[in-house]
Amino acid sequence: MQVEQLEILDFLRAHPPFDGLPEDALQRVAAAIDVRYYKAGEQIVEFGQASEFWHVVRSGAVEIFRRNGTLYNRLTAGGYFGEFGLLRHGRVRFPARALEDSLLYLIPQPMFLELFDGNEAFADHVEVEDRTRLRQVMSRREDANDLMSATVDTLVGRAAVTLGSGASAREAAQRMTQEGVSSLLIVDDNPDVPDLPLLSGILTDRDLRTRLLAPGLDHDTPVAEIMTPGVVTVAHNRLVFEAMLAMLRHNVHHLPVLKHQRPLGIVALSDIIRYESRNSLFVVGGIFRCQTVDELAARVPDVRACFIRMVGEETSAHMVGSAMAAIGRSFKQRLLELAEAELGPPPVPYCFLALGSMARQEQLIVTDQDNALVLDDRFDPARHDAYFEALATFVSDGLARCGYSYCTGGVMATNRQWRQPLKAWERCFSDWIERPTPGSLLNAAIFFDLDGVWGRSEWAERLRELIARKARGHSRFLACMARNALLRTPPLGFFKDFVVESDGRHSHAINIKRRGTAPLADLIRVHALAIGSQALNSFERLREIIDAAILPLGRGQDLYDALEFISAVRARHQAEDLAAGVDPDNSIDPEKLSEFERKSLRDAFLILGSAQKFLKYRYQPGRAN
Amino acid sequence: MLHLSHLKGTAPGRPRPGRGKAARPDWPRRFAALAATARDPRLRAFYAQGAAAGATALKDVPMAALDIETTGLNPARDEIVSIGVVPMALGRIRSSASRYWVVRPAAELKPESVAIHAITHGQIEAAPDLDAILGELLEVLAGRVVVVHCRDIERGFLDTALRTRLGEGIEFPVIDTMELEARLHRPPPGILARLFGRKTKPVSIRLAASRARYKLPRYRAHHALTDALATAELLQAQVAHRFSVETALAEVWG
Structure with a gap:
């Protein structure tokens, strides 16, 4: 006879992945559960001991560790652990310790396996490989969007x-x-x-x-x-x-x-x-009809509405980034047309460069302008620079009025240092690559994402070819770039209303660009440089990196999923701020994340963390690549 | 009609649980004697399973958390309506082996009581007399130290119910989680207290309040099985915080 422990049954019913189980399965699990109380600090399972149970946290908080003792995860009520050992080894892989006084539910292995084998949704939910879950999430998102998946x-x-x-x-x-x-x-x-x-x-x-x-x-x-x-x-x-x-x-x-x-x-x-909601096309068309900077600035609400709609329609982050970059590019092009109309034709040909996220086509709504000018080699500062300074100022001020704030690092064509003839740029890149120091490259990464948006865009291509040709052969350069790509690390995950750092410290919010998308883009750039890729977009770079087979099998796809998910959360966050009339930023408050987002973000952070370890290993100074 | 949980909650003027070592029988010897003298074969079998020696370390003691819901407070007049048992040890509460019985009192169950216990008239009417399930109950408890919250109730009602039906009562050792809380929060009044009287409100030692002190989750009360589980969890918490797995059984039982 099965006896119903009502408290256990009710708890399961309210928590994933049990909430999705059919009632009879739910009752069978509830009836199979045993219980154990652990005082704060007490060890729950040790590395290597036989895996007997799948543990579910009923109350309190539990810390999960890696074998080497570093913190792996922190769980509260509804969290679970032990599936890895049960499914793969029969031995505990991640030791666990009670962080607070905790009550745990113990589900014996046979019951766990019955659930896992008999219930697909349940298995998806607890699948041992974090990245597999993220993959499932991303493929569901892609299915929801024709434009993303249709060729x-x-x-x-x-x-x-x-x-x-x-x-x-x-x-x-x-x-x-x-x-x-x-x-x-x-x-x-x-x-x-x-x-x-x-x-x-x-x-x-x-x-x-x-x-x-x-x-x-x-x-x-x-x-x-x-x-x-x-x-x-x-x-x-x-x-x-x-x-x-x-x-x-x-x-x-x-x-x-x-x-x-x-x-x-x-x-x-x-x-x-017929496929697209024509948002971005409409906005771009509007930009090119503008006759003054005032009119361009008046387009900003359209841009924001378009962004909010795309995010709301679950458009993939890859596509949102590309569409927003296309809009940003149109602003620049139109501003340059207006500038030339005002200042007259340029004294020598030039190429206006977009750098960083716009060049990578990974722009969202909160973004600063990173740009530079490549000038014809006949450029004579004494005679020509006044024109280009005025041109750069016109564009830069115009962009600022259109929502692209000035670059705090000064990477703008208004800065004389970034207004150089092609020859000087070629020398500059050659120097960076052939005589690198971590210091000289610290703020240079942004220049390795460059795209010509106006004028002699073939010069931008020439610079990209030069980079692609030289970078792959200079292991010291790659090592320096790799080292800089490791300066920003992801957090461990979330716990209650806090962000948990790898050393267990808590913070109240996370800058999802600085801790997520930026280190991902940095990491992907290093691999792209190492294989001589000329792609700009991180997703496209990843495709080439995967084809070049320099990553362990499957890891490229993991990174792809992680980048897509983190970018999507970042985009959604900014869209919500905009819709609420708040100034959007990159700071995410864990309170505002759904349980699902917390789990998936954590998965993505884990992928980024292990990809950074691999990067460090692969591009060690002196190691032949 | 009153309900036991009310008694467990406030316990006004209840006699303080005895704690002198002299008051505790030598349970293994007592069980051996009872196994020889009990007339009912079910009771004989129960006693024959023996009782753990007082020197046994808690981690080696098989236990069973027990909760009984009744029609009122007075064992002489009121009756048992449901019984929940959860076998346990310090390492694991075997809620998967839980047992639960609804039994039929001789007197009719009043509507208020129905509401409190969430047991319907239909269930009561379909339920057997305690005598019919006694064998199963004693089998689950046999060889285990019974864990209760407020021992006078479980012991008193079971003893009376058996005397009524079999003409002989029942004795067994218990660990009383309420008494363990009382040791901490109801110390015998010291000299100052005797001089000035107790001014502060006493700390509650009822089940829910005791559990809250150990950060155990809040459960709905008044279900024999839920209360038995709640008591089992409380004991694990008490031992984890205040005793040790090596503590001798004699330190905590009565």
Whole structure:
């Protein structure tokens, strides 16, 4: 006969993962539970002893340790421990000690295994590998968002219609009418591979109107003269939102989709709008219509509303970051256009660089401006610098008015040090890489995330190539970068309303950028530099890092999940502040985290912590990489 | 109608639990004698399991937490309605082996009492007489030291109920968690107290209040099984804080 211990049953019913169990299973567990009281300071289980029970904290608080004695976790009522030993070794892996006077429920191994094997949701919840749980969380999030998981080929409705570049405009119009399409891909014969024509341009309805009819050209004009050459394309397996960002970035409405270099079809902006809530597109469009800095500053509420909506729709942090970076980039571009209109054309060509999070496309709403100017090598300070100082000031002041606060570290083009000819930049990067000291690189990390947003963006590419080429061969440089990437560490987790540090100290709040996303980006950058990657975005860097197989198996994906989750919490926090009319920041109060977020954040912190250990080990000075 | 938990709570004017060593029988010898003289075979079997010697370390003593809910306070007049038992040792409370019985009193159960115990008339009417479950009860308790909160109640009611039914009573050693609390919070009045009288409000030694002092969670009272579990947890807490696993049984039992 089973006797109901009502207090035990009621407690289980109110706590995950038991709350999800069917009633009969719940009663069986409650009836199988034994109980034990531990005084504060008493050892509950020792490392290596036989695992007999799964422990659930009924009241009080328990500390879990690693074998080496460092604190691993701290649990209160509803917390549980011991699953690792029960499932894997049959021996206690993490010793536990009562931190406060505690009452523990003891679930015998057979009962635990019955639950674990018989109940998938339960097993998911207590799965021994923290990162596995985070993976499940992230895959659920991704499922919830089409744009995140859908690849661009799913939007391709029909095969691309192509036409040789020698055809006339009339033939093009006839072909488009026949096929019922609004755009054609114009191709040239490929002298090397006859059956793989080269894509030379794209021709749209609009081109026929604006470049042929309006100027009154002859209908026999070759299409090559009225098409848009130098087509921006997207690979078939990229995500829909990446295609959208490419359109935003290059200001095009049609994007040929290529599979193994062959045109698969064309994705039009209208196809994507059906997928996207068009928030960010709308905002970007608005920015380019602004005629003054005042008008730009008036766009800030739109930007914030767009951010809040994207976060609310559970858009992935990767995508939110990219969309916000696209908006930030548009602000810069428009400000530079306005600056040139006011100051006149530049005396020598230049490239305006975005640095840091904007270059990485990982911007949220609270962000400062990090930028620099690369100037033509003919730059003569005496004659030209006044112009560029004025230009930089115009942009920097404008950005500040649009919500991008001045960089406290002074990394802005207004600072003469960061307004240099290309040659000087090349020397600067070479110096950093070839003659590194931890001190010289301490504040330099931000420059290794650089993107050209205006002007000669090929110079930005040249600098990135230089970095990618040199960095991988300089182990001392990598060691210095790794050392700096370890300066900021994650906290251990949460306990009651506190943040718990690894040494057991408590703090009241956590700066989730400083303790989470920033050290992750730092760490990912070091690996990216080590493999010569030219990717900017941390998620894209991680993909290349995973392909390069320099991390232990599975760890790259773990980092991906951890970055996504921490970024998502950070974004949600800022969106909530904005919605509540509070100035958003990066400081998170544990009280405001759900139990689920606490658990998942802790998982993510653990992943970051162990990834930092690996980084330290891998890039030790003197170790051949 | 009064209820036991009320008595356990306030215990106004109740005799102070005796604590002189002289008052404690030599339980192993007493059990051996009773095993020979008891007439009921169930009682004989119970005594035959013996009692742990007073010198035994607490960690080696098998115990069983017991709680009885009744229709009132007076063993001579009131009756048992439910019994909860939770076998235990210092290392582990075997709540998974808990036992619980509802038994039918001879007199009709009044509505107030029904409300307090959460036992319905239907349950009572379907319930057996104590005699029918006595064998099971004694089997669970046999060989174990009984742990109660307020020993006079459990001992008094069981003894009376057995005398009524079998014509012979029952004796057994108990560890009384209320008495262990009284030792700490109800010391015999010292000279000053005798001179000036007790001015401060006495610390409550009822079950819930005692548990709270050891940071044990608050439970709903008035269920024999919950109270038995609550008593078991309290004893573990008391031993952890004030005694040791090596403490001799004789230090705590009565």
